[in-house]
Every structure is written in structure tokens, then in C-alpha cells.
Amino acid sequence: MVPLYLHLQAFGPFAGEQKLDFTQLGPNPLFLINGPTGAGKSTLLDAICFALYGETTGDEKDPRSLRSDLADPSLVARVVFGFRLGGKVYEIQRQPAQRVPRTRGSGLREIGTEGVMLDLTEATPKVLVAKKAGQITGYVESLTGLKAEQFRKVMVLPQGKFRELLLETSLKREALFAQLFQTDVFRQIELQLQERAKDIRTRREANELQIAGLLEQANIAEEKQLAADIAELTGAETTAKSRRTEAAGRHMQAQRKIEDARRIRAQIEQRDALTAQLAQLEQRQTAVAGQEGGLRQARAAAQLRQLHDGVEQISQRLAQIQARLDGSQSQLEEHTQQLAREKADQATHASAYERTAMLNVECSRLQALFPKAQEWHRQQQRLIALNADLTQVRLALESRTAEQQARLERMADVKQAHQGLQAMVAALPDQSVTVAHNKVRLSERLACDALASRLKALRDEQAAALSEQVTLRDALQSAQREQDRLELAWHQSQASRLAARLQEGLPCPVCGSVSHPAPAPSDEHEISDQMLNQVRRQVQAAGQRLANHEARMAQRARQCDEQQVELDQRQHALGQDAHADLTQLQARFAEQEQQLQASQHARQKLDEGLRLIATLEQDQHTQEQDLAALRTRLQTLSVTHGSQQATLRMLEQELPEHLRSEVQLRLQIEGLTRQIEELTQAWRQAEQTVRQRQDRILGLQSTIAALQEQLAQDTQLHAAAIHKYEQALQRSEFADTGSWQAAQRDEAQCAALQQEIDGYYEALHQTRGRCAELGQALDGVAEPDLEHCLREEQAAATVAQQAEQTWQQLRDRLLALTTLQERLQKISTSSAALDEEYAVYGTLSDVASGRQGSKVSLQRFVLSVLLDDVLIGASLRLRKMSRGRYQLIRREQAGRGASGLDLDVMDEYTGQQRAVATLSGGESFMAALALALGLSDVVQAYAGGIRLDTLFIDEGFGSLDAESLELAIRTLIDLQAGGRTIGIISHVSELKEQMSLRVDVIPDVSGSRICVQAPGLADA
């Protein structure tokens, strides 16, 4: 650990804030912390110890008493310590429990111990522990590998305590060294060896117990007897086995004999049954012959049935033809009557049809009248058009004549008015220049007024903007305050955020540890990055709003000034009119303008009057020409109208009035044509009906003839069929139709009967065959004695069973003994292997745990070797400091468990070894210093140990004489060249002269101050 800086506030004799920057002293410095008694030198070490472990160097001071009584009550006592360790930079801030003034109201309140530990290696600080002071101590312990007590022994030799390192017990030294050199691994080896040896022993004992148990189970006194028993049993088992085979063979023979007897018995029984069955079948033979006769008759009856069915079919057909013949004859009669009626109808329609010739002549006459009717219509239309033209021309002539009269009167009036207007215009003054000038002035005046009101509005806006500016400024300040508050809270909540992300088994991003026994508790009011960013954005936005607002205000102020200048210039140019009453000004200008408008209007009227007179004169001339043309046209039209009337009258004489219209003519012709068509149609229809009826009658007559012919043929066929049937019946075995009908059977009945007869003959044949077979097989065979056979088999079975039992018992015992023998062999092999293993591990364990050999445990042995190394380094220094008199040595005390780490001093003067406790105060200091330096040397060089690159020595130098002091300092200077930071605390003035690098602690009634003296370095 290399100290980098130490800040103290309201701590011990330091009333205000004091900062000590160790880096000002250069790399690996040897420096003096100097100051008079009670200045606060030891307090600096207290502060470092308190920052790291929450305890002071002496561990006697209550941390509550650390708060400076000299400090301002509002100042919180705290320590900030920065240091480098293992390539990383850490900072610890810690404050002791103390009483501080209440924030609200008067009086004091208690605040607890609090602290923060940060990793400052990277640009962004990482909070390792927040608030929990106890956790910081744990973190520091794991980082340095030292507890507070051990830290005080090897890094800080506190005032009045340095002898502790020298004089502590062997056990305590063992614990300290084990920690410093991290030799726990050797202890682990010891324990594991013990564990292993114990395990082997246990397994070996278990084997012995198992052997005893197995022999007892098998009822054998000792292992040797087992082999003899097995040999004896093997012979007996072989004999029993051959006996068993023999008995089993005899038993099988007896069983086979029983089977043969049973088979012969069954054959005899079967033969008897078949003989009885054959007798029964032979009895049924007569009945079966009767069934065969019945079947033959049924087949003959089936042949006669075909002829009988033929006669029946022809009879049915004859009846059908007769029925159809009767139906056709009655239809013929009906159609003949109908024909007579239709012929009478036909005659009536023929006489009506003769009228159509006359109607056709009338039709032709009417069609010839068509061109005349069209001509009459054309002439009639023309006359109507002439009448209309005449009326129109007459009316036009009348109205034009009236208009002409009115126009003449109006022209006279206009000329008179024009003369009056000419006289008035000559009398009016010219106002046009004045009115034009007035317009310009008025628009300028209105522009000035608008400019003035815009200027006023701008000034009003500016006033309102001023108060808004105040509001925006307030908003920005309050947002900034909120941002400060959240930033602070965010920094404070980093440790709990980190803790929330820790997962058991995954490495901590700060320390890399995969186990997290005491993570920082979650902060209820934790500030998220999002909240912080949001408030930052809010501050930025508020700042932006204020800046924008102020820019707008500045622009508005510029506009006000510019517009004021412009207004002043324009008002000056307007003169009196700039401030005159606007309404009066406008009224005056309006009056002058009205006068101008009236004069302009009169002149306009004069021009219009002139133009009107000219137009009226032109119109008068045109109208007179039109009137003359109209009169000529009226005359022409009257002549044409007379001739047209004469033409029309001539046409009307040739055409009767009801045939003058083309439509009426067409209707007449259409009526006649329709009448002709109807008459023709009726006549043709009647003729067709008569023809169809006659065809139908002819068809019926031919059908009747055909049916009559068929009837005659079928009657002959019927007689022939009856004859054929009767002859066949006479030829058959049947006496009459009755007996024939009785013999009839259908197909299914015949088939069943045939099957029954076939089955009978099959059974008869098979039974006869089987009877003959069995008779042959049993020829000369006597009936066997089954009961005797059974008795013989029973006796053989009992003998075989007994032989089996005897053999099984012998076999089971033999098997059990051979299995036991195998198991005992396996256990013996395992025991031998365990004995071999124990020979190694048991011995190793005994040696490692100090039960054999030097009686020193492995760890203690390792530590004693390390202590020897330490003592070599320490003795080198102590010899120098004591002018060659003393050396530190390890006391050899064989046979005692916890010994091996006790120290003695070898006095060169006496050549004797004695306890370190016998050294004087100054000598003890030198020895302790030498030991601390030796220890730091060896630990530093020992791979796997912890880093001891800093040493503070608080006092003790006062107990040395000048020469010893000189030697001690020389030793330290040598040591410091080895790359370590060494701080010596002393008020000894000689030291002050010898050491240029100094931290002066200056006492004062208002609290001590710190001042770093580093000549040469500070300038650099």
C-alpha cells in the first residue's frame, strides 16, 4: 500500500480542513513527520488507521472522541485517505460517530459512523462500498490481507507499542506470519493428509470386521478350516449327483409305461363306439332310398311344369288383345260422330271467306287517295304560315311608328338639358391639385399614428418580458439546485446499484470476488441515470429558454429605438398636421374632395349629353329606313295569301272531309286488312281440323284390323298348347294333374334333399373305413393294467425326489463356501492395498502434523523457515545499529507443539543467547525496527505474500543516543533505497537536521496545521 493523500477535517487537533499530499514527497520517500509534543503527528497515523479500519493506532481512543473540540460545530469530522494498492487507486472517506448541530432548530443531533470506499483507477469513480463503515473494514482487510491489529504491527509501529512485535507469543506470531505469508495452504495440506490417513485406517478396520462377520455367518471357526471343508464337500456332491441322475432315469421309464397303457385303452373305447355308430347308419338305409324316389319325382314334375306355364301365358295374352280391341272400337265410334260436326263448321267458314274479294277492292281505292291528302296538308300549312307573317309585319309597323314618335320627343328634351349644364360647368373652380396633396398628407399622418401605436405595443411587451425574465431566471436556478441535489444523491447511491447487480458465483466488477457476503443494501431513494439525465436536460432547457428570451428582449429594444427615430422624422415633416385632431383633418380633406368630385361629375355629364344627342340622331335615320322596308313587305304578303286560298279550295272538292287526314286514311285501310286476314284464318283452321279427324279414324280402323288378326292367331296357339300339355301328362308317371301337383318341389327343397342323401353315404363310408383300421391295429393286443403301472411310477418318483434333495443340499453348501472363499480373498487383497497406502499417507500425516520426527507441524515448519529468513535480514540491520553486538535468532525447542517461533537475542559481548525481553528500551526499539524491516523485506520477496511497501514508525528514536540514532537513520536510508515509503514520526531535533523531506505539524490555539517541506522536489 502506498499512501497518496490524507485529508482531515475537524479531526483531533486539526480544527479546520487539512490536506496532506504524500506525492509531493516524491516516489518512495523517507520522510520525517515533525512537530512539538501534542502537535498532532500521531493523529495523522490515527487518521490513516481510522480511515482503513475505523480504529485508531492505539485502539485505546474511542472513535467518538476523534471529533475536534476546536472545530466549528457545523463542520463534520471526517477523514479522506487515498492510496495505491495492487495497481489500483482507492479512496476511503470515513466520519466518526459525532454530534452536529440540527439543520432545523437549535441543539445537536447524533450522527453515526459512515463511510464510502471508491475505486478511482479509471476516469469514472466506482463506488465499492457506500455508507456501511463495517463493510469498508472488511473490504480493506481482504485487499491488504491484514486485520487492524496486524496492520499496526507491520505497517505502523505505533508510539509505545513497537515492542509488541518483538515480544508477542509464538502462537500470535504464527497467526501473524500465516496471514502475512498466506501459508494457509500448508495447514490445508496437513488437514487433508490427516483426513486421508484417517480414511485409510477406517477402511482397513472395516475389512477386518467384515471377515470376522462372514466366518461367523458360515459357522467356521477360522479361515484355514474352510479349504478342507470345501474339498470334502466336493466328493460328496459328485456321488449325490450321479445317484440323482439314475433315479430320474427310472422315474421317466415308469412315466412312459403309463402313457402307453392309456393310449391302448383309448383306442379300444374308440373302436367300440364306431361299431355302434355303423349299425345305426345301416338301419337308416331304407328311409334314404325313399328320399331318393321323392327327389326323382320332383325333377319329372318340374319338366311338366314348363308346358303348363306355356298354356297359362297364351291365355293371359288372349285376354289382353281382346281388351285392346274393345277399346279401339269404341274410340272409332266417337271420332266418326265428331267428324260430322266439324264438317258442318267447315261449310259455314267457306261461305264467309267469299266476302274477302270485295274488301280487297275497297282497300285499293283508299290507298290511291294518299298523295292527294298529303298535298292538301302541305297547302294548308303554307296558308297558316302566310297568315302569321302578315300579322307579324302589321304589328311591327305599328310599334316602330310609335317608337319613332317618342324618340323625336326625347331628343328635344336632351338638347334643352345640355344647354343648361354647359352654363353651370363654366361657373365651377378647379380643386384637383389641392385634393391630391391632401391624400398624401393624410396617408402619412395615418402611417405615423400606426407607427406610434406599434411602438407603444413594443414598449408594453418589453415591460411584460422583464417580469418573465425574472421567472425564467428563478426556474433555471431551481432546476440547477435540483440537479446538484440529484448528482450528489446519485454519487451516494452508486454502491447500492453495484450491489444490486452482483450475482453469487459471478465476479464482482470492482474486486473480482465471486462471493458477495455483504453487499451494500438497496437504496430506497436510489437516483437512476435516467432521472439524472432528465434533470440535466431540464437545466439545459431552462438555460436555453432564458437565453432565447433575453435575445428576444434585446432585439425588441433595438426595434423600439429604430422606430422612435423614424416616428420623430416623419412627424417633423408633417408639421402642424402631425398633432392636429385627426377627425377634423379628415373632415376638411373630405369636403375639398367632395367639391372636386361634384365638378368632375358635371363635366362628365356634359360629355355624356353630347354623345347621347349624336346617338339619337343616328337612330332616327336608321328607323326611318326600316319603316319603309316593312311597308313594302306587307303589300307582297297580301297578294301571295289570296292565291294560296284559291288552290286549297280546289283540292277540298276532290277529298271528303273525313279522308283529308293521312292518319285517318291509314286507320281505315288497316281495319279492312285485319278483317280479310281473320276470315281467311278461320276458314283454313276448319279445313285442317276435318283433315286431322279423318286421319285419326283411318288409324283406328287399321289398328282394329291388326288386333282382330292377332286374336285369331293366338286362339289357335292356345288350343295347340293345351293339347301338348295333356299328351305329356298322359305320358308321365303321374295319374292326373292332382298327383303331378303333389310331387312338385322347388329348387331349394331339391338341393337340401340331395345334400342330406350325399351326407348319409359319406358318413357310412368313413365309419366303415375307420372300424376296419382300428380292428387291424388292435388285433392280438391285450387290455393293459393301468393301476399297476401307476403304483410303480409313484415309487420311482419318491426315490428320485429324495436323491434330488440330497444333492441340492450338498450343492448349496458347497456354493456358499466357495463364494465365501472368494470374498475373503478379495477383502484380503483390499487390506493389503490399504496397508500399502497407509504406509505412505499415515507417515506423511504424522510428519506434517508434528506427531513424528521434529514434532513440528508443516505450517509451523514453513513459518519457522520464513522466520529464519526474516531474522537473517533483521539481524543484519540490528548488528549495524547495535555496533555489531546483537543478532536476532529463533529459539529451538524440540518436542513442544506450539513452539518454534519464539525469539531470542544473541549477545556477541557475552556469546550467550537470551530472551528479547531482557533488552533495554533503546535496544528493544532497534530490535523491533530491525525485525519490522526484515519482515517487510522477506514478505516483499515472497511470492504469494502480501505487499508491505510502506512503514510508519512513531517515536522511539528519542530513546536512542546520538550514535545509535545515526546508525538507525543510516539503516533506514539504505532500506528506502529498496523502493519503500518510510515515514518517521519524531520531535528529535537531530532528525530534523538530517532529513530534508518533512511533513511539519504546526500546533496553534485555533487548531494544528500541516506543511510539507520537500526542497528541490516541490520546485520540480
Ligand SMILES: Nc1ncnc2c1ncn2[C@@H]1O[C@H](COP(=O)(O)OP(=O)(O)OP(=O)(O)O)[C@@H](O)[C@H]1O
Ligand atoms: N478531540 C480533541 N479535540 C482537540 N484536541 C484533541 C482532541 N483529542 C486529542 N487532542 C489533542 O490533540 C493533540 C494530539 O496529540 P498527538 O498524539 O497527535 O500529538 P503528537 O504530535 O503525536 O505528540 P507527541 O510528540 O507527544 O507524541 C494532543 O494535544 C491532544 O490533547
Ligand SMILES: [Mg+2]
Ligand atoms: Mg505522538
